[in-house]
Amino acid sequence: MVVETLGSTTRPKVAPWNDPVIRGWAFQIVIVGLVGLLAWFLVSNTMENLARQKIASGYDYLSREAGFEIGDSMIPYSPANTYARAILVGMLNTLKVAVLGIILSTILGTLIGIGRLSPNWLLAKICEWYVEAFRNVPLLLWLFLFYKLISEAFPGPRQAINVLGTLFLSNRGLYFPVPVDDPIHPWMGLGLLIGIAAAFAVKRWARRRQDATGEPFPTIWAGTALVIGVPFVVWLLGGAPHQMSWPELKGFNFQGGTVIQPEFTALLFGLVVYTSAFVAEIVRSGILALHKGQSEAAMALGLSRGQAMRLVLLPQALRVIVPPMTSQYLNITKNSSLAIAIGYPDLVAAVNVTINQTGQAIENVLIIMAAYLTVSLSISAFMNWYNKRIALRER
Amino acid sequence: MADVLSANERQQLPPPASETGALGWLRKNLFSSWGNGITTVVLLVAIFWLLTSFLDWAVVNAVWTAPTGQSCRGHGACWALIHEKYRFIFFGTFPYNEQWRPLLAVIVMLTMLVTSADRRMWNARLVWIWAVGSFLTFLLMLGQIHIPLALILFVALAVGGVGMLLRGSVAAPAELNGWRTLAAIGAIGILLRLAGVLPPWSLAIAPFTYVETGLWGGLPVTLILATYGLLFGFPYGVLLALGRRSNLPLIRGLCVGFIELIRGVPLISLLIMASVMLPLFLPSGMSIDKFLRALVAIILFSGAYIAEIIRGGLQSLPKGQFEAADAMGLNYFQKTMLVILPQALRVVIPPLINTFIGFFKDTSLVLIIGIFDFLNAANQALVDPNWAGFPSEVYLFAAFVYFCFCFSMSRYSKYLEIELNKGTRR
Numbered sequence: 001m002v003v004e005t006l007g008s009t010t011r012p013k014v015a016p017w018n019d020p021v022i023r024g025w026a027f028q029i030v031i032v033g034l035v036g037l038l039a040w041f042l043v044s045n046t047m048e049n050l051a052r053q054k055i056a057s058g059y060d061y062l063s064r065e066a067g068f069e070i071g072d073s074m075i076p077y078s079p080a081n082t083y084a085r086a087i088l089v090g091m092l093n094t095l096k097v098a099v100l101g102i103i104l105s106t107i108l109g110t111l112i113g114i115g116r117l118s119p120n121w122l123l124a125k126i127c128e129w130y131v132e133a134f135r136n137v138p139l140l141l142w143l144f145l146f147y148k149l150i151s152e153a154f155p156g157p158r159q160a161i162n163v164l165g166t167l168f169l170s171n172r173g174l175y176f177p178v179p180v181d182d183p184i185h186p187w188m189g190l191g192l193l194i195g196i197a198a199a200f201a202v203k204r205w206a207r208r209r210q211d212a213t214g215e216p217f218p219t220i221w222a223g224t225a226l227v228i229g230v231p232f233v234v235w236l237l238g239g240a241p242h243q244m245s246w247p248e249l250k251g252f253n254f255q256g257g258t259v260i261q262p263e264f265t266a267l268l269f270g271l272v273v274y275t276s277a278f279v280a281e282i283v284r285s286g287i288l289a290l291h292k293g294q295s296e297a298a299m300a301l302g303l304s305r306g307q308a309m310r311l312v313l314l315p316q317a318l319r320v321i322v323p324p325m326t327s328q329y330l331n332i333t334k335n336s337s338l339a340i341a342i343g344y345p346d347l348v349a350a351v352n353v354t355i356n357q358t359g360q361a362i363e364n365v366l367i368i369m370a371a372y373l374t375v376s377l378s379i380s381a382f383m384n385w386y387n388k389r390i391a392l393r394e395r
Numbered sequence: 396m397a398d399v400l401s402a403n404e405r406q407q408l409p410p411p412a413s414e415t416g417a418l419g420w421l422r423k424n425l426f427s428s429w430g431n432g433i434t435t436v437v438l439l440v441a442i443f444w445l446l447t448s449f450l451d452w453a454v455v456n457a458v459w460t461a462p463t464g465q466s467c468r469g470h471g472a473c474w475a476l477i478h479e480k481y482r483f484i485f486f487g488t489f490p491y492n493e494q495w496r497p498l499l500a501v502i503v504m505l506t507m508l509v510t511s512a513d514r515r516m517w518n519a520r521l522v523w524i525w526a527v528g529s530f531l532t533f534l535l536m537l538g539q540i541h542i543p544l545a546l547i548l549f550v551a552l553a554v555g556g557v558g559m560l561l562r563g564s565v566a567a568p569a570e571l572n573g574w575r576t577l578a579a580i581g582a583i584g585i586l587l588r589l590a591g592v593l594p595p596w597s598l599a600i601a602p603f604t605y606v607e608t609g610l611w612g613g614l615p616v617t618l619i620l621a622t623y624g625l626l627f628g629f630p631y632g633v634l635l636a637l638g639r640r641s642n643l644p645l646i647r648g649l650c651v652g653f654i655e656l657i658r659g660v661p662l663i664s665l666l667i668m669a670s671v672m673l674p675l676f677l678p679s680g681m682s683i684d685k686f687l688r689a690l691v692a693i694i695l696f697s698g699a700y701i702a703e704i705i706r707g708g709l710q711s712l713p714k715g716q717f718e719a720a721d722a723m724g725l726n727y728f729q730k731t732m733l734v735i736l737p738q739a740l741r742v743v744i745p746p747l748i749n750t751f752i753g754f755f756k757d758t759s760l761v762l763i764i765g766i767f768d769f770l771n772a773a774n775q776a777l778v779d780p781n782w783a784g785f786p787s788e789v790y791l792f793a794a795f796v797y798f799c800f801c802f803s804m805s806r807y808s809k810y811l812e813i814e815l816n817k818g819t820r821r
Contacts, residue, residue, distance in 0.1 A: 024642070024643050027643065027646075028643045028644075028645040031645070031646060031649070032645050032649070042676040045675070045676055045677060045679075046672075046675045048678075048679060050675065052679060119427055119431065120425060120427075120434050120435060120438075121424035122424075122434075122439070123438060135801075136752075136797065136801035136805065137756070137794045137798055138756035138757070138759040138797060139756070140759045140760060140762070140770060141759065141770055141793055141797065142794075144770075144774065144786070144790060145786065145787065145790040145794070148777075148787070149786070149787065152784065152786065330659075334660070334661035337661040337663045338760070340663065340763060341762070341763060348661070348663055348664060348667070355667075361668075361672050362672060362675070365667065365668045365671070365672060368660065368664045368667075369656070369660045369664060372659060372660045372661060373656070373659040373660065376658075376659040376660075
């Protein structure tokens with residue numbers, strides 16, 4: 001099997017059954033043949049079973065009426081919509097939880113990871129116990145606990161906790177007012193994108209100017225002003241529409257405003273506290289992997305602790321941190337499927353209802369797998385790109 | 396005496412009191428600067444407030460025994476619920492009078508795991524311990540085991556074959572003949588059985604009443620799924636990892652495709668697949684137990700993850716090891732079994748234990764397909780209307796049990812990492 005070591009030298013003549021190349025191919029053909037045989041066995045059984053149980057196959061059901069409610073949707077959805085739209089709603093919910101979870105657990109995890117290295121013994125110990133407590137217990141248990149706490153510890157809608165007359169906190173979730181839909185909103189979104197792009201342009205320019213002249217520029221403030229300012233100006237130009245939709249108690253529940261549901265809160269909170277424990281360990285080991293001289297040199301240059309962390313230690317630690325962090329991001333995305341256990345309508349939950357209603361298990365399981373593989377591969381592609389970007393450029 | 400000491404010695408004063416002892420420690424670790432001091436004070440106040448309110452709830456105002464949940468209302472934690480339900484949480488719906496069996500099974504499994512943790516036991520004896528222990532575990536859980544003759548013959552063939560392969564190049568002729576005889580007995584027996592010469596006889600070991608897997612629940616289920624998921628996933632993961640590192644393109648493609656497919660999807664989707672699709676895969680008339688279906692999904696899942704860990708071990712070996720084995724004239728099998736795997740596996744033991752911790756937690760997902768693992772049993776204990784409204788107590792108790800298991804395993808893995816690296820550390 002050691003084929004390439006022979007290189008380009010002429011190979012000694014051997015009997016065909018002793019030739020490593022031929023043996024290699026024979027072995028491969030046998031294995032692939034066996035796998036193929038197994039696949040054929042399973043597929044033919046499945047076909048037979050489907051025919052016997054009179055289960056339809058194919059994806060026609062996707063255009064039929066779904067007929068089930070979905071509690072939380074980012075796009076307009078009603079039970080009269082198709083299965084395809086129901087599954088899309090689930091997919092968007094999965095993405096929403098995954099993106100928010102990734103952002104929040106990165107922030108919290110980084111803070112705790114740095115906290116574990118604090119010179120303050122008490123803070124370091126608290127962070128250590130946070131990590132141990134949350135990562136040694138199944139995520140599902142945390143989800144159940146948080147969900148039950150939210151739905152049982154908070155009062156019903158009639159006795160909702162009222163914060164400043166605008167927020168209503170009850171076991172139905174957190175209701176808060178939102179602006180009434182206005183044609184200017186999409187343009188404000190565009191303004192936000194332009195603001196972000198402009199902030200990046202300013203950052204590049206400031207970097208170049210500092211490299212050339214040594215003059216620093218308050219990039220963070222300028223960037224924040226751009227990101228907030230551009231949509232604000234668009235809003236002013238659009239006549240500053242300020243009509244709000246207020247949540248009001250009608251009957252047994254609130255009407256108007258918008259709501260963060262308890263299922264969503266419990267899922268996001270559980271994912272974030274659980275994953276941040278792992279993120280903290282990754283960040284800590286990334287920082288510990290640095291040579292002590294790095295932080296000492298930064299101190300010797302007169303940088304503050306914060307500056308040393310931001311300018312010297314973190315950029316180097318990132319190289320150690322990014323690869324394991326990628327797998328944590330993938331874990332968040334995959335773990336968001338636990339939503340089904342506490343009744344949040346994510347992709348798996350939506351598809352599971354579809355399976356129960358249509359009986360078409362195979363097509364639906366394939367949809368789940370394709371969706372998660374797409375998301376997983378996109379995240380790893382992005383993180384690999386980022387990893388290459390921050391990698392040490394050796395000359 | 397004082398003037399005997401030289402001037403130099405007389406000046407050796409002890410360090411200032413503020414730098415040593417408890418006071419010094421406090422100064423250095425808690426009050427090294429103003430910012431630090433403020434942080435410490437704020438944290439102390441927060442901890443004090445949290446701890447007192449928690450202790451108020453969990454100890455001072457707690458109810459330890461009560462006939463029903465009603466008498467817990469208005470008090471602190473209702474530990475009476477745990478007192479009432481602990482057997483259900485630990486053993487689920489296993490017949491109440493037979494619950495000493497899962498208890499014994501858990502003890503047997505824990506003994507096996509703890510024994511395996513001792514490095515002095517890492518030899519052939521361990522195989523026997525696991526064979527006997529596993530048999531006892533399943534006998535206790537099932538109550539009755541019927542082993543068909545064909546299975547015994549198949550095991551004889553498999554054990555003999557594996558023995559021939561593994562020990563072929565190192566064993567003495569007498570030992571090798573033993574393996575060969577075993578394999579031959581198995582092979583001939585299977586042929587005779589297929590030809591109908593041997594009767595469809597089966598060995599029945601039935602000391603207890605039979606308890607079907609649908610009634611299993613609680614801690615033994617969690618332990619069995621995690622342990623045997625990893626145990627069966629391990630050889631499978633080794634094969635996948637070797638396949639991924641192989642020179643043969645088709646084999647490599649198959650293994651990479653399988654590993655990435657499994658690692659790219661959540662365990663829940665595999666469990667759903669196992670519960671709804673596996674029955675369709677089998678020939679009509681054949682059915683497969685729900686518990687076994689979950690175990691199959693976990694084995695597939697663990698195989699892919701173990702493969703990636705073992706690949707890390709394989710990659711950590713210097714190329715010289717492979718080349719030296721080739722130069723010695725060893726064939727692929729000998730090279731892998733005698734040179735590569737012994738070194739690669741040693742490196743991956745600590746990460747494998749971390750994977751086991753992960754599986755121990757992840758088995759809780761089987762509740763989605765309706766299996767009563769430890770977490771699901773805890774969940775079901777909440778359903779009782781007499782005891783409704785005390786989820787925190789049950790979940791905190793379950794969390795505590797999970798924590799004890801996972802925390803001790805992670806400490807063991809840390810210890811082992813240091814212990815195994817002693818040779819390379821200077």
